[in-house]
Amino acid sequence: MRKVLVILLVLLGVVAIAFGIKLGMLLVIRGFAGQI
């Protein structure tokens, strides 16, 4: 049962990453992140 859940979660993760990349969400971070 746990292995099935893990497989489902991994599939979900892969789909989310693929969708994100398709949307062009692999943005290059260039800021100071509000550190100053």
Add this chain to the structure above:
Amino acid sequence: MPKRRVAPYRIGQIIGTVVLNAYILAYIQGKIIYSGFLKSIPEPVLNCYGGPLSVFACPLGSFQQIFGQQGLAFYLRIPWVIIGLVVIIGAFVGRTPCAWVCPFGLWQDLLYKIKVGPQAKGKRWLTFSVIGLIGLVVVALLVVFVKVNLFKALLFGWLPFIVLCLFGALKGKMNLPGRWFLSGTLVGIGLGLFVGWKHDINLGIASGVVALTLFSLASSKVTLLLAVPTGFVISLFGRGVQLGPFAGAELGMLFAIFAFLVVMVFDQWLKISLPATGLKYLFLLLVAGLVAFFTGEPWFCKLCPQGTLEAGIPLVLWDPVQGLRALVSWLFYLKVGILLFVIWAAMLIKRPFCRIVCPIGAVYSIFNRVSLLRLKLNRESCTRCQVCRRVCPTDIEPYEEPNQTDCIRCFECVWKCPRSSLKITLGG
């Protein structure tokens, strides 16, 4: 004398820290921050992407950057790549990156090794003196490079830190505060809203986050003792706003009544409190989530002690573009204060930031109970000797439940168990 063994996860932490912060070209080539292709790849742990040495993108910082983009359709504001990455890692290994990769975990583990308190005997005063001297060196650096007022740096920075360290030297190592009081959270949020309304929204968010953290972990007496006078001071200064017929000191009176009622209702009447380790979910939802969504600013990053250590302080001291120091404002001093507080807490308590604050740890911890890589306890052979708890970097009790949310899968309990009652399994 038995040979001391370096914990395997420590080697992983050191490698992780070096790999994630390997951009030494910043110093050689005079560049401020690396912004090549690798900066688009999220790393699995908290490591500031604004640091001059950082190579990859901090998942939490990137999450807030994407989530905070204004004027886009909602589905475009969801950080799909980061969510997917964290889900995959969590499903396979749970909180393992917190132990084996995270640089801030390494700093906290090392700080906890500092001997303080009565158990350290004479050494505690030597340690106390060394910390005091290091503090003076930091003050000197700030005075020379950032032109901070020496008197203010000593009075508001060095002195409170030394008083906290003196408390640590007398009291020694401690357990994490056990409970999270909802009354403190509400009073803290109320204080933040009050500051935002009377003064400035940025000051309101910053003070609200600090206040809700302190009040959520303190007793109701401490909350009232700190919140009520602060509310009065806030009400006397700032913008001359009115609430119906009330203004000035009357608003302070109203805040005092609000704080008192909240404490009475939630603490005395309803008696609502939760485990303190649950506070990190609030940071995830409120600070990294809602605040970032509505303000468009990465407010967790702005207050993050890891960011101050790896990015804020190095950038201000180094100042490669000869202009960063001019940007230093009250927020920078607040961040340094938060970092000092976390350093102090980490000397006395095992990994306080990971257990109470870290939103990335909060997400991974949800997967701990279902992850493929997990621990298995043989309850028949376990004698509850507590060796596992003593070696655990997050101070959990594996003999109660080995896969609880704060287990960071360092496996020290497995390797140190005298009866081999704990085992590493894959899906078992």
